Amino acid sequence: MIVNADSAQIYRDLPVLSAAPGPDELSRAEHRLYGVRDGAQPCSAADWADMAKREIADIHSAGSLPILVGGTGLYLRTLFDGIANVPPIDPSVRMTVREASVEENRRSLQKLDPEAAARLNPADTTRIARALEVMLSTGRALAEWQDEREGGIKDDIELRPVVLLPPREWLYPRCDERFSQMVENGATIELQALLDRRLDPALPVMRAIGVREIAGWLNGEVTREEAIAAGQQATRRYAKRQCTWFAHQPPASWTRSREPLVEGSIAAALALLGTKP
Secondary structure, rough: EEEOOOOOOOOOOOOOOOOOOOOOHHHOOEEEEOOOEEOOOOOOOOHHHHHHHHHOOOOOOOOOOEEEEEOOOHHHHHHHHEEEEOOOOOHHHHHHHHHOOOOHHHHHHHHHHHHHHOOOOOHHHHHHHHHHHHHHOOOOHHHHOOOOOOOOOOOOOOOEEEOOOOOHHHHHHHHHHHHHHHOOOOOHHHHHHHHHHOOOOOOOHHHHOOOOHHHHHHHHOOOOHHHHHHHEEEEHHHHHHHHHHHHOOOOOOEEOOOOOOOOOOOOOOOHHHHOOO
């Protein structure tokens, strides 16, 4: 049974734009945690981990094998390692941080938590703000809290991971083609329906790859061709970040397959682990 571990596919609003499983895939195996949240309800890593634990336990109780599929590293890390029990952030601190520019927050973080400032991308607004507000509100670095994680399941299960890292010269053209197909196959229709709801732009569903780019076209700010090109570029950049993260962040003991994802390659990778697809 397939269990979703992708932070965009958890929402029901953008099945095309998030590349959620289609009718053919759904007919071949039971899929869980796909499209189970409305976009107006943000799903945190802790929320997903709680849901995934229940699904995994239910699948095990039925004598079946749960196969987690997806590329959201934070989701997987929270499930396996647990979550840092960071106290609630002081609302006044959060407001001050969120109203400041990313450069202002980065300078403040350099003074209070230089290790975090050096580790984070200078343009990563969300992570810089999070690290700073935790430091200001609790007096401890976020990394210290993360060293005290609770609730992970890695010691209670037998995990057989496969990290798929296909060559980028093979992957990038397919990213471009897939985004073009999304636009042709209904992404604009589902996105217009989402935009019509006028949800908070800060919600995760509104920050999915392709939302901003296609919205620019629907709002008359760019041409269709420009929107597609921007969406393709955003997809390639995301794929590059994901490849880098999964190449280095998971334990070295995790199997890494660097072959192109041709028919049979995933089954072959699973066979190396003694696992049937």
